[in-house]
Amino acid sequence: MKIRVRYTTQLKMALGVDSEEIELPPSSSLQDLLQRLRQLHPQEVHQYVFTADDQLQPGVLLCVDNKHAGRDLSTSLSESEEVTLLSVVSGG
Amino acid sequence: MANNQPDSTDLELTEEERATYEWQIWVPDFGEQGQRRLKNASVLVTRCGGLGSVVAYELAAAGIGKLILAHGGQVKHSDLNRQLLMTHAGLGKSRVESARRRLLELNPRLQIEIVAENVNEQNVQSLVSQADVVVDCAPLFEERLLLNREIIAQRKPMVDCAMYELETHLTTIIPGQTPCLSCLYPEPPKMWRREFPVFGAVSGMVGCLGAMEAIKIIARFGETLAGKLATCDLRDMTFRTMTIQQDPNCPLCASLTR
Numbered sequence A: 001m002k003i004r005v006r007y008t009t010q011l012k013m014a015l016g017v018d019s020e021e022i023e024l025p026p027s028s029s030l031q032d033l034l035q036r037l038r039q040l041h042p043q044e045v046h047q048y049v050f051t052a053d054d055q056l057q058p059g060v061l062l063c064v065d066n067k068h069a070g071r072d073l074s075t076s077l078s079e080s081e082e083v084t085l086l087s088v089v090s091g092g
Numbered sequence B: 001m002a003n004n005q006p007d008s009t010d011l012e013l014t015e016e017e018r019a020t021y022e023w024q025i026w027v028p029d030f031g032e033q034g035q036r037r038l039k040n041a042s043v044l045v046t047r048c049g050g051l052g053s054v055v056a057y058e059l060a061a062a063g064i065g066k067l068i069l070a071h072g073g074q075v076k077h078s079d080l081n082r083q084l085l086m087t088h089a090g091l092g093k094s095r096v097e098s099a100r101r102r103l104l105e106l107n108p109r110l111q112i113e114i115v116a117e118n119v120n121e122q123n124v125q126s127l128v129s130q131a132d133v134v135v136d137c138a139p140l141f142e143e144r145l146l147l148n149r150e151i152i153a154q155r156k157p158m159v160d161c162a163m164y165e166l167e168t169h170l171t172t173i174i175p176g177q178t179p180c181l182s183c184l185y186p187e188p189p190k191m192w193r194r195e196f197p198v199f200g201a202v203s204g205m206v207g208c209l210g211a212m213e214a215i216k217i218i219a220r221f222g223e224t225l226a227g228k229l230a231t232c233d234l235r236d237m238t239f240r241t242m243t244i245q246q247d248p249n250c251p252l253c254a255s256l257t258r
């Protein structure tokens, strides 16, 4: 199935693209998607998405079709859903 | 100002205020009552930088009764692309003094309390206690999480504004009803840098949106971003609103909604 992944702020800047389409086996989860992204962009995903012990970094919000998915990566995805990786930002 | 509290009846509008705010008093659902609510309300704006300058300026223009401004330091050259209450003539001088002068030029009726330091453990309780609504415009996550902790403790609404490059994030936290900042990011993200790329037009835009959120909360009309995160990317003019969820294990706010 195809999933559209959108990147924001620091991660978008590091990757140089604001979105891309990722092909995944049917009934893949958010965790599967992140692992696929890690294969595609090891350095950026290491820096901006995961912690050293493989947890989601505290500054990343995952949204599926504009709904916050919380920190449960077992959420399963469906064809043509859009996943946004929001890297949180601040004021100044 | 919680929505279930009785309306404040202490200060009526003067003829000068009716004339000054005529165009917004025409706004349906706002009217004279909304204007009175603004006049009788206090807002804490933490830091008057790119975001907070514009939040404070719009609230002063709208006729808020009192602003409490907390921001340390002196005006620097690199402030002037976005910190619109600071001026070239104010370089090297106190930021909050500059902010006070500019705000009073616009609205001499405004009550302003300035604190020449950023929010910290020592002042946060007192600053939040003086406000009906908090608008968080601080750049450090430690500062934002401290404010978040305090607004939960005091059950005060907080509008949270943020930006990076051409992107902005905005949400409104109502303790007991919405997720809080700790639900979204339980600790300061390690990758965040204190200084980052941004235009003044970007901070100004989200500052205006943040001011409008505060006005709606105080005047009790319209629909706020409670439980939602609005994101804008001005590079391609993408505007989205995400629904956000409470962390059922949030140490700060989970017990309020059980």
Ligand SMILES: [Zn+2]
Residues within 6 Å of the ligand: B179, B180, B181, B182, B183, B184, B246, B247, B250, B251, B252, B253, B254
């Ligand atoms: Zn929370």
